[in-house]
Amino acid sequence: MPLSRDELEYAVQVLGRKLSVEELAVLEAEWSEHCSYKSSRRLLKLLPSNAPYVVVGPGRDAAAIRLFDDVDLVLVFRIESHNHPSAVDPYNGAATGVGxxxxxxxxxxxxxxxxxxxxxxxxxxxxxxxxxAKEIVRGISDYGNRIGVPVVAGHTWHGNAYNRQPLVNVGCIGIAKLNEIVEGFVEPGDPIIVVGNATGRDGLQGSSFASKPLSDGNEELAAIQVGNPFLEKLLIDAIREAVENRLLKHVKDLGGGGLATAVVETAAASGVGATVYLDKLHLREKLEPVEILVSESQERMLVVPKRNCLDKLIAIFDKYGIEYSTIGYFTEDKLFRAYFKGKLVVELPIELVVNPPEPKRASEKPRDWPPPMPDIDIPLEKAGEVILKLISSPRIASKRWIYEQYDWGVGGRTVLPPGYGDAAVIWLRELGLRGVAVKVDGNPRYTKLDPYIGAALALEEAYRNVYVVGAEPLAAVDNVNAGNPEKPEQYWFFHRMVEGLAWIARELEIPVVGGNVSLYNESAHGTMVDPVTTVMVVGRVFDVSKTLGYRLRGKGVLVLLGDTYPELGGSELLALLGFEGGSPPKPRPALEKKLSKLLRVVAEKRLAYAAHDVGVGGLIASIAEMVACSGVGATIDLSSVGCRECRWFEAAFSETQARVVLEVPSEKLDELKLLARKNNVPLYLLGYTGGDIFEVRIGNRIVSKIPVEKVYEVYEKTSWEKFMGVD
Amino acid sequence: MGEYFMPRVAVLKFPGTNCEEETVYAVREISRVEAEIVWHEEFKWRMWDAVIIPGGFSYGDYGRAGLIASWSRASRELVEAADNGIPILGICNGFQVLVELGLLPGALTVNIDGVFHAKWVKVRINNPKGPWLVLAENGQIVEMPIAHGEGRYYHPEPHKIVVERPWIEYIGCNPNGSVASIAGLGSSSGEILGLMPHPERAAFDVQVPYPHTAGGKLFFESIGLSLRRGW
Incomplete structure (x- = not known):
C-alpha cells in the first residue's frame, strides 16, 4: 500500500527534499501497519507486561520468561499471524508463517x-x-515436520466468515539458558551479516500487502513468500551452534519489510546508524536495489558476531553449507544509508523510519449491536438428537485429521499430545521431571458479539486449559486479528478487544509479554472477517509424570467443579439453531484463579484420572469429547449441576466459564470434596464413568442414551474426515 | 582383567536429521552406554560399537526420503560397518537410508493415502534376533508413535524375505499401506534393523500418555545389554 498523502508530506517536510524510489519503498515497508503498529501502538500499551520472572518483554522478536526460580533456563515464545498470505496461497502462506x-x-x-x-x-x-483448509494444514505439516519442531497443540474454528479469508496464527516456544539469550545490542563498527536463503523476487512488499484489504485479482501472488524448510533446519542448527559457542551479539529475522526493516530496527534499538552495500548481498536472480531492500525471501537472518568471533561463525555456516554475505556495518551517525554499485540510493534518519506519524483512528460502536438473545425452547424429547448434532459440529468434533498430519512427537519431549489433554505438556528433560504447558485459544463468536468480553475469554480459556493439565499459568502472548482500522466501526472491535484483554490479564495476574496485530482482515467488498483475539498461554509443570489428560479410565465418579448459569449467548447451541445473538458468558477470573490452585493439588496428589474444561458446546460437549476419545461410557444427571434457574438445555449446553469436569477414583472423592471446600470451589457430583453407553438423565428420567460407538463415530467421522474425503 | 571400555554408540547426523538429541538421550539413559551425535562428515565406523541413524529429513528428503544421504561418504562407512558386524539401527528416515543403501531389501514409498501420519500404533515383533531385540519375545506386542509421509514398505515377495529375518508388523491398522503390514525389518542376523515407528519417543514413561505403554524401551535395553554381554 503506498504511503498516504499525509505521510508522504510529513516525510518530505522532515527531510526537506524529495525521496528516491528506494527511500519510498523503505518507508512504505516500515510504515506499513504490519511493521510499524502505527494504529495499535498506543492501545497495546494498555496491556500489562510486567512480572518478576519476565526476562524479555514486548519489543523484541520474541519474549522470554524464567520458568523456575532455581534454574537458569528461560522459555522464549511468540505468536504471529500469516493471514493474508494464507488466503492467497494457503500452502506457502501457512508454511512460511511457521518459518x-x-x-x-x-x-x-x-x-x-x-x-x-x-x-x-x-x-x-x-x-x-x-x-x-487442506492446503493450510498441509503447509504447516510439511514445514513443521521438516524442521523437526513438533506442533503440539492448537485451536480450530470454522465459520462462513472465513470461507475466503482464513486466519492462520502460529505460536512457537523455545528454550535457552539465561546467559545464552542474545543481547541484541550492536555498536558502531559491528559488521552486518545476512545468512541463509539467496534473496529473490518472492514476497515483494509482503508487509504492505498485509496492511490493506485483499483485492479480487491475482496480482497478489507476487507478494507470497515461498518456504524452504530444509534450509530453515540448517539455520536453526547453525544459529544454535553459534549461540552455544557464545559467538553472537545480535540475531534478527529478515521478516516483514525484509532487509531494510531488519537493519533499521536493529540500529534503532541500539541507538546507532547503519550503512549497507546492496550489491554485496547474495541473490538468486538479478534484482533492482529497491527489490533487494524490501524482498521478503524466507529463511534469512541478520547476524552480528561478537568481536573476534567472525571466523568461528563463518566456519559454522560453512559446515552446514549455508550462504552468507557481509553487507555493511553499523555507524555512529543514526542514519540508514544504502549504496548500490557505488551510488547512494537511501539516506534516511533512523528516527524517521521507525516513527511514522500516528494516524488518527476513530472508534465507533456499530449500531444495534449485538443482536438480542433470541427466545428459545427445546423439548426434552429432542435431547438425543441435539446432542449428536452438537458433537458433529466442525467446531466441536475431532480435529484428528489436522493434528495427525503434524509430527507432534519429534524432540521426544511431548508428554500430552493433541487429542489427549486440554493443553500440550512438554518435558524439559534437562531439568529432571519438569516441563512446560502451552495452549492457544480464541472464540470469534464471542469477540464478534462483544469484543471486550470475547478477548477476555480467549485469555481466560487458554489460562484454564493450561491449569486443567496441572500446570501453573505464567504468561501470555496475543494475536489480535481485526478489520480495517480506517473504518471506525471496524476499528471499534480492535480497540475493545485490546481493552478486554488488558482487563482480564490484570484480573488473572498474567502478563501479556508480546504479541502481534493483524489488521485489514477485510474482503475486497469491504466486509470485515469475524474479528478474534487469539491468546497463547504458557505455564510451568513441576512433575510431568503427574500431568492430567482427558481420557477416561471408566471406573470413576464424574465431578463438576464450578457453578453453572443459564448463559447461552453466542453459544454453539444457538448457532445450531440458526441464531447469532446475546452476550457471551461472563468472565469469572476470581473462580478461575481458585480452580487453577486446586487443579495443581489435584494433579500433585493424583486425585483424578482425567480432567477436561467446559467450553464451546457446554457440559454435554465436554463429557461427550471425553467419552469419544477414550471409548468409555458415562452416565450423568443434569439436575445435579446446581443451577436452579436453568432449563434442561441451559444446564446441558450453557457455556459458563470457570468449570472443569473430573473423573475421580471413588476412594479419593472425600479428599477432593474437602479440598474444594477449603478452596471455596463449588463441587457437584454429576454421575459416573464406565460401560458402553453415554447416558444423560434428569433425576430418574433418562433423556438420552447413546452407545459409545455412536458417539465416537459422530465425533470422529461425520465432520472433517468426511468432508476432506470429498475432493 | 583387562581394562574395561564403556561401549560407544554413534548417532549419525546428516543435514536435516532432527531426532538425534532424544535418541542420544535414550541411549545414554536406558542403554547406559556412551553415545554421541556424530556429524556425517566426521563419521568413522571403526570408532564405534554400534550406530543409530535417527529420524528426520536428511537433505530435506529431496528426490526420495533417504536417497541423498545414501550417496554420502558416511554411507560408505555404514556399508563397511555392516560388513564387519557392527549393529546398525535405522529409525524412520534412518530405515529409509538403510533401504536406499541396499543394506535392507525392498523400498519405502509415499503413504498409500499421500498424507503424513503421526499417531500411536501397536506393532508385533516377529522372529526377534540380533543385538537390538535380545530382550524381545517372539510375538511380543509393543506400542510406539509413528510420524512419516513415506513409510509404505514395498517388496515383491514380502513373505519370502521375512522367513529368516526379524521383522516388525503393524497390528490393528496398517497406517501407510505397507505390504504384509511391515513396519520394520532386520538383516538375517538381526545386526541391522530398520523400523518406521520411533522407539526414542516411547522410551520413558513420561513420553507415554494414557492408555499407551513405553514400547520403545525394549530396543534401548536390548542394545545396552548386547554391547555389554554380546548377543
Missing part, C-alpha cells in the same frame, strides 16, 4: 521446541474453504 515464528524464537538464541497453531477456517461444505 517466520521459528526464526523469531531463534532470534533470542533459543532452541525452538514446540509449535501451536490457531486456525480459523471456513465452512467445510464450501469447496473453496475446504481447499484452503
Amino acid at each position: 517466520g515464528i521459528v526464526r523469531d524464537v531463534l532470534s533470542l538464541g533459543a532452541k525452538p521446541i514446540a509449535l501451536v497453531d490457531a486456525l480459523f477456517l471456513g465452512d467445510p461444505n464450501d469447496s473453496h474453504a475446504r481447499w484452503l
Whole structure:
C-alpha cells in the first residue's frame, strides 16, 4: 500500500527534499501497519507486561520468561499471524508463517521446541474453504515436520466468515539458558551479516500487502513468500551452534519489510546508524536495489558476531553449507544509508523510519449491536438428537485429521499430545521431571458479539486449559486479528478487544509479554472477517509424570467443579439453531484463579484420572469429547449441576466459564470434596464413568442414551474426515 | 582383567536429521552406554560399537526420503560397518537410508493415502534376533508413535524375505499401506534393523500418555545389554 498523502508530506517536510524510489519503498515497508503498529501502538500499551520472572518483554522478536526460580533456563515464545498470505496461497502462506515464528524464537538464541497453531477456517461444505483448509494444514505439516519442531497443540474454528479469508496464527516456544539469550545490542563498527536463503523476487512488499484489504485479482501472488524448510533446519542448527559457542551479539529475522526493516530496527534499538552495500548481498536472480531492500525471501537472518568471533561463525555456516554475505556495518551517525554499485540510493534518519506519524483512528460502536438473545425452547424429547448434532459440529468434533498430519512427537519431549489433554505438556528433560504447558485459544463468536468480553475469554480459556493439565499459568502472548482500522466501526472491535484483554490479564495476574496485530482482515467488498483475539498461554509443570489428560479410565465418579448459569449467548447451541445473538458468558477470573490452585493439588496428589474444561458446546460437549476419545461410557444427571434457574438445555449446553469436569477414583472423592471446600470451589457430583453407553438423565428420567460407538463415530467421522474425503 | 571400555554408540547426523538429541538421550539413559551425535562428515565406523541413524529429513528428503544421504561418504562407512558386524539401527528416515543403501531389501514409498501420519500404533515383533531385540519375545506386542509421509514398505515377495529375518508388523491398522503390514525389518542376523515407528519417543514413561505403554524401551535395553554381554 503506498504511503498516504499525509505521510508522504510529513516525510518530505522532515527531510526537506524529495525521496528516491528506494527511500519510498523503505518507508512504505516500515510504515506499513504490519511493521510499524502505527494504529495499535498506543492501545497495546494498555496491556500489562510486567512480572518478576519476565526476562524479555514486548519489543523484541520474541519474549522470554524464567520458568523456575532455581534454574537458569528461560522459555522464549511468540505468536504471529500469516493471514493474508494464507488466503492467497494457503500452502506457502501457512508454511512460511511457521518459518517466520521459528526464526523469531531463534532470534533470542533459543532452541525452538514446540509449535501451536490457531486456525480459523471456513465452512467445510464450501469447496473453496475446504481447499484452503487442506492446503493450510498441509503447509504447516510439511514445514513443521521438516524442521523437526513438533506442533503440539492448537485451536480450530470454522465459520462462513472465513470461507475466503482464513486466519492462520502460529505460536512457537523455545528454550535457552539465561546467559545464552542474545543481547541484541550492536555498536558502531559491528559488521552486518545476512545468512541463509539467496534473496529473490518472492514476497515483494509482503508487509504492505498485509496492511490493506485483499483485492479480487491475482496480482497478489507476487507478494507470497515461498518456504524452504530444509534450509530453515540448517539455520536453526547453525544459529544454535553459534549461540552455544557464545559467538553472537545480535540475531534478527529478515521478516516483514525484509532487509531494510531488519537493519533499521536493529540500529534503532541500539541507538546507532547503519550503512549497507546492496550489491554485496547474495541473490538468486538479478534484482533492482529497491527489490533487494524490501524482498521478503524466507529463511534469512541478520547476524552480528561478537568481536573476534567472525571466523568461528563463518566456519559454522560453512559446515552446514549455508550462504552468507557481509553487507555493511553499523555507524555512529543514526542514519540508514544504502549504496548500490557505488551510488547512494537511501539516506534516511533512523528516527524517521521507525516513527511514522500516528494516524488518527476513530472508534465507533456499530449500531444495534449485538443482536438480542433470541427466545428459545427445546423439548426434552429432542435431547438425543441435539446432542449428536452438537458433537458433529466442525467446531466441536475431532480435529484428528489436522493434528495427525503434524509430527507432534519429534524432540521426544511431548508428554500430552493433541487429542489427549486440554493443553500440550512438554518435558524439559534437562531439568529432571519438569516441563512446560502451552495452549492457544480464541472464540470469534464471542469477540464478534462483544469484543471486550470475547478477548477476555480467549485469555481466560487458554489460562484454564493450561491449569486443567496441572500446570501453573505464567504468561501470555496475543494475536489480535481485526478489520480495517480506517473504518471506525471496524476499528471499534480492535480497540475493545485490546481493552478486554488488558482487563482480564490484570484480573488473572498474567502478563501479556508480546504479541502481534493483524489488521485489514477485510474482503475486497469491504466486509470485515469475524474479528478474534487469539491468546497463547504458557505455564510451568513441576512433575510431568503427574500431568492430567482427558481420557477416561471408566471406573470413576464424574465431578463438576464450578457453578453453572443459564448463559447461552453466542453459544454453539444457538448457532445450531440458526441464531447469532446475546452476550457471551461472563468472565469469572476470581473462580478461575481458585480452580487453577486446586487443579495443581489435584494433579500433585493424583486425585483424578482425567480432567477436561467446559467450553464451546457446554457440559454435554465436554463429557461427550471425553467419552469419544477414550471409548468409555458415562452416565450423568443434569439436575445435579446446581443451577436452579436453568432449563434442561441451559444446564446441558450453557457455556459458563470457570468449570472443569473430573473423573475421580471413588476412594479419593472425600479428599477432593474437602479440598474444594477449603478452596471455596463449588463441587457437584454429576454421575459416573464406565460401560458402553453415554447416558444423560434428569433425576430418574433418562433423556438420552447413546452407545459409545455412536458417539465416537459422530465425533470422529461425520465432520472433517468426511468432508476432506470429498475432493 | 583387562581394562574395561564403556561401549560407544554413534548417532549419525546428516543435514536435516532432527531426532538425534532424544535418541542420544535414550541411549545414554536406558542403554547406559556412551553415545554421541556424530556429524556425517566426521563419521568413522571403526570408532564405534554400534550406530543409530535417527529420524528426520536428511537433505530435506529431496528426490526420495533417504536417497541423498545414501550417496554420502558416511554411507560408505555404514556399508563397511555392516560388513564387519557392527549393529546398525535405522529409525524412520534412518530405515529409509538403510533401504536406499541396499543394506535392507525392498523400498519405502509415499503413504498409500499421500498424507503424513503421526499417531500411536501397536506393532508385533516377529522372529526377534540380533543385538537390538535380545530382550524381545517372539510375538511380543509393543506400542510406539509413528510420524512419516513415506513409510509404505514395498517388496515383491514380502513373505519370502521375512522367513529368516526379524521383522516388525503393524497390528490393528496398517497406517501407510505397507505390504504384509511391515513396519520394520532386520538383516538375517538381526545386526541391522530398520523400523518406521520411533522407539526414542516411547522410551520413558513420561513420553507415554494414557492408555499407551513405553514400547520403545525394549530396543534401548536390548542394545545396552548386547554391547555389554554380546548377543
